[in-house]
Amino acid sequence: MTNKNVIIAGSGGIGSAAGLILGNASEFSGNILFLDRFEAVAKATSELVDSNTPSKVTTSYQSVDMSQPESLNAIAQDSDIIMDCLPGKFAPALATIAREHKCHYINLTEYVKETEEVMQIAQDADTGFVLQAGLAPGFINILAMRLFNDFCTNYNVEKVEDIKMKVGALSEHVEPPHYYAFTWSPIGVATEYIKDAYAVRDYNLVTIPSLSQREEYVIDGDRYEDNFTSGGAADLPEALAGRVKNLDYKTLRYIGHYDWVAEQVEQLSGKDNLIDALEDHMLREIPRVENDKVVVYASVTGLDSDGTKRSLNKAYTVYPSQVGGIMLRAIQTTTAGPMCQIALMLLKGDYAGPVLQSKIDPETFLDGEIVAGIYGKY
Numbered sequence: 001m002t003n004k005n006v007i008i009a010g011s012g013g014i015g016s017a018a019g020l021i022l023g024n025a026s027e028f029s030g031n032i033l034f035l036d037r038f039e040a041v042a043k044a045t046s047e048l049v050d051s052n053t054p055s056k057v058t059t060s061y062q063s064v065d066m067s068q069p070e071s072l073n074a075i076a077q078d079s080d081i082i083m084d085c086l087p088g089k090f091a092p093a094l095a096t097i098a099r100e101h102k103c104h105y106i107n108l109t110e111y112v113k114e115t116e117e118v119m120q121i122a123q124d125a126d127t128g129f130v131l132q133a134g135l136a137p138g139f140i141n142i143l144a145m146r147l148f149n150d151f152c153t154n155y156n157v158e159k160v161e162d163i164k165m166k167v168g169a170l171s172e173h174v175e176p177p178h179y180y181a182f183t184w185s186p187i188g189v190a191t192e193y194i195k196d197a198y199a200v201r202d203y204n205l206v207t208i209p210s211l212s213q214r215e216e217y218v219i220d221g222d223r224y225e226d227n228f229t230s231g232g233a234a235d236l237p238e239a240l241a242g243r244v245k246n247l248d249y250k251t252l253r254y255i256g257h258y259d260w261v262a263e264q265v266e267q268l269s270g271k272d273n274l275i276d277a278l279e280d281h282m283l284r285e286i287p288r289v290e291n292d293k294v295v296v297y298a299s300v301t302g303l304d305s306d307g308t309k310r311s312l313n314k315a316y317t318v319y320p321s322q323v324g325g326i327m328l329r330a331i332q333t334t335t336a337g338p339m340c341q342i343a344l345m346l347l348k349g350d351y352a353g354p355v356l357q358s359k360i361d362p363e364t365f366l367d368g369e370i371v372a373g374i375y376g377k378y
Helices: 013-023 039-051 069-076 087-101 112-121 139-155 189-194 236-240 258-268 274-285 328-346 360-364 369-375
Strands: 004-009 030-036 057-063 081-083 104-108 129-130 160-169 197-201 204-208 215-219 222-228 244-253 292-303 309-318 321-323 326-329 353-355
Touching: 013 030, 013 039, 013 057, 013 081, 013 197, 013 321, 013 326, 013 369, 030 039, 030 069, 030 197, 039 057, 069 087, 081 087, 087 104, 087 112, 087 129, 087 215, 104 328, 112 129, 112 309, 129 258, 129 328, 139 236, 139 258, 139 292, 139 309, 139 328, 160 222, 189 222, 189 258, 189 274, 197 236, 215 244, 215 292, 222 258, 236 244, 258 274, 258 292, 292 328, 309 328, 309 369, 326 328, 328 360, 328 369, 360 369
Parallel strands: 004 030, 004 081, 030 057, 081 104, 104 129, 129 353, 160 244
Antiparallel strands: 160 292, 197 204, 197 244, 215 222, 222 244, 292 309, 321 326
């Protein structure tokens, strides 16, 4: 791959992790430009990445006011890709800049309205626009697609009974009564607990209330509970409706957490804005910690061509690890890593127009240097 010019918009924890991971990938060489509304943050991230990546990678930085996205026009002229690590509300503006300057675009947001806007912006584009390319949505959906494809190939079928996707961003230790700790930004946790989840039931796309079905699972020998939450299913309910009888995404937590959440939701149910009220309450009651792990589980179950019930499943538990000499949290590597792997795929020219998770080649993605290095071999 010849030298590439990469923009990373947002120089916080995920942006800096993306720079370190991409900069240390053997396939990448070129310049990484870090943007942030705070120049000091962009400068610090640029210097951190520059000091912890090979000489074939250079970095630069600039402060940008995203309330005036037109200021990006001059910056994006010679860029090959924009990696959007900003809040989802800025996605349409950044995607428009990418479209105008014929560069690739990739983001992490779960925001539905903004995702739909970017899909429209990217129609018939010559470059690729990959959306929701983090952990969940992102990695978990591509993993599920790999299992689904393998199941259909191995057992000579076109349909399956169940696809289950589960992810938990957890601390290593928890205490009662909430059995939880914030290991990263708490923004969005309350939202996913309140908004409806998309799923498939009896081959049809449906919405299911979040927190409406709790189950216990044993993964890698440890016990967890799960429950419906919004956002993590990406486009798989639409993409696989008709080929899978039941499909859903749930968030993993330590046992006892969802009992506590249900009690808080009931007590706060009269509030004007339940999401904000729950978030404020959780911020007061739940501590933030530095130690973390990420647990990922996906399974596909169905009948083979002879009518025998079969199941394929895959689980990963990821802990903090060093990248370029810098220790990154598990949530940083598991979120930024998939984004960087897809960025390399985009820079090779593999995709054009709007791309959601069901359209990413799962074998190339999961076997890629970055993803396999973080999650382990498939």
